[in-house]
Amino acid sequence: xxxxxxxxxxxxxxxxxxxxxxxxxxxxxxxxxxxxxxxxxxxxxxxxxxxxxxxxxxxxxxxxxxxxxxxxxxxxxxxxxxxxxxxxxxxxxxxxxxxxxxxxxxxxxx
Amino acid sequence: xxxxxxxxxxxxxxxxxxxxxxxxxxxxxxxxxxxxxxxxxxxxxxxxxxxxxxxxxxxxxxxxxxxxxxxxxxxxxxxxxxxxxxxxxxxxxxxxxxxxxxxxxxxxxxxxxxxx
Numbered sequence: 552x553x554x555x556x557x558x559x560x561x562x563x564x565x566x567x568x569x570x571x572x573x574x575x576x577x578x579x580x581x582x583x584x585x586x587x588x589x590x591x592x593x594x595x596x597x598x599x600x601x602x603x604x605x606x607x608x609x610x611x612x613x614x615x616x617x618x619x620x621x622x623x624x625x626x627x628x629x630x631x632x633x634x635x636x637x638x639x640x641x642x643x644x645x646x647x648x649x650x651x652x653x654x655x656x657x658x659x660x661x
Numbered sequence: 662x663x664x665x666x667x668x669x670x671x672x673x674x675x676x677x678x679x680x681x682x683x684x685x686x687x688x689x690x691x692x693x694x695x696x697x698x699x700x701x702x703x704x705x706x707x708x709x710x711x712x713x714x715x716x717x718x719x720x721x722x723x724x725x726x727x728x729x730x731x732x733x734x735x736x737x738x739x740x741x742x743x744x745x746x747x748x749x750x751x752x753x754x755x756x757x758x759x760x761x762x763x764x765x766x767x768x769x770x771x772x773x774x775x776x777x
Contacts, residue, residue: 582758582763582764584764584765584766586766588702592770592771593751593768593769593770593771594704594751594753594766594768595768596765596766596767599763599764599765601763637702639704641766643758643764647692647694647709647711647716647717647757648706648709648717649694649706649766650706651696651703651704651705653703654702654703654704656702
């Protein structure tokens, strides 16, 4: 059974600190997606990583993909309160089927 | 102009009732999906449709019946609602991943179903 695991599941961090969220998946997938969900809201696409070694950056967030290790990371630099949200990674092992990770609930404390 | 819209946003109903959720997308996507998000925030795919045809049915009880009248609409009808059906149901759409298409999903706002 395909598994997509994220760790940590919960993350509480101080403003200004750096941290990394990890996403491991158990099957071959050339593509990996990161989404953000604010409480009570929908999911918003953050990054699409399309190949091994892909790195994307937007503001204080940087995502990378290692397809050989089946690992993606989402690095947070100098966290601010506005980054508080739940972050999901997702893989697409076959067309029309996206499997989501367990989610990481991030809380940035002032 | 909302890209993926779902109605209703909230549904509160009694066990045993039947309810429907509607979804429409104006992005011109070929593929639409229903996802269920439980109280622990886990997201699980239920169905996917491509050009009105059912592609994925993820061992969902047959009380759940999706219908796609055209590729811009995907509705979800649920019969004989049970307590365990309480969740947020998200509709999403995309172009199939491949070629110049990234395959990223665009989500609706979600429909929160509470079964009493």
